Amino acid sequence: MKRYGVIEEKNKREIVLLQGSGCKYKRCSFCDYYLDVGEQSYELNCQALNQVRGHYGILEVVNSGSFDEIDSKSMAKILEVAKERGVHTLIFECHYLYRSKIAKLKEYFSDFRVKLKLGLESFDYDFREGVLKKGIKIASxxxxxxxxxxxxFLIGVSSQSGEMIKKDIALGLEHFERICLNVMCDNSKMKADRGVIEIFLKEIYPQIKDNPRIDILLENTDFGIGECE
Structure with a gap:
């Protein structure tokens, strides 16, 4: 599996897919990424991090869960590589339930600008909690x-509508610096709704595809990570 990539469009940056201890939440109805675990995570993570060259000074770190599920040795390796390669900005992912740990993360990486990416999937409360089971019991x-x-944000799930997607994009751009739209891919827990995806591709995608604040993953390997080598 490819665990290092360079994103050359819009927000140019390097990205690594690290292996963590697995998502502690595990209750999202659409996600099986927590299966990416193993006995040699640190060695695997070092292989990915050693490929970082400091292109554009920005490094995004993703894993099978939240940043808090990356082992301490791998976090130290991120710190070491970021310093050596001239990285000035680090982007980590975090489940909403672990937001209290963000301050400690920023303290650990105090020499860098640290940004946090939330797996929100939708602002629509009933859809997010009733269908996706995200565990974010906040509506505002x-x-x-x-x-x-x-x-x-996730796109391509049954009961989702074009209007819901448009509203999520508008609210996302209002409340966040950047958003990433992930088109649903079939996995062991959920099948994508092709009808919803077609609505997105025909009615919404042409209007937003060039927006510099929106990343769009039509396939979950479009960032150059996750695919088999």
Missing amino acids: PKEIAKDFDEAN
Whole structure:
């Protein structure tokens, strides 16, 4: 599996897919990424981090859960590599339930600008909690966004509508610096709704595809990580 990539469009940056201890939450109805665990996570993570060259000075770190599920040795390796390669900005992912740990993360990486990306999936409360089971029991967009700089949104799930997607994009751009739209791919827990995806591709995608504040993953490997080598 490819665990290092360079994103050359819009917010140019390097990205690494690290292996953590697995998402502690595990209750999202659409996600099986917590299966990416192993006995040699640190060695695997070092292989990915050693490829970082400091391109653009920005490094995004993703894993099978939240930053708090990356082992301490791997976090130290991130710190070491960032200092050596001239990285000035680090981007980490975090489940909303672990937002209280953000301050400690920023303290650990105090020499860098640290940004947090939230796996929000939708601002629509009933859809997010009733269908996706995200565990974010907050309805106010402002309250949800206050600890985060960026957010992921999911597209292509049954019961989702074009209007819901448009509203999520508008609210996302209002409350976050950047957003990432992830088109649903079939996995072991949920199948994508092709009808919803077609609505997105025909009615919404052409209007937003060039927006510099929006990343769009039509496939979950479009950032150059996750695919088989």
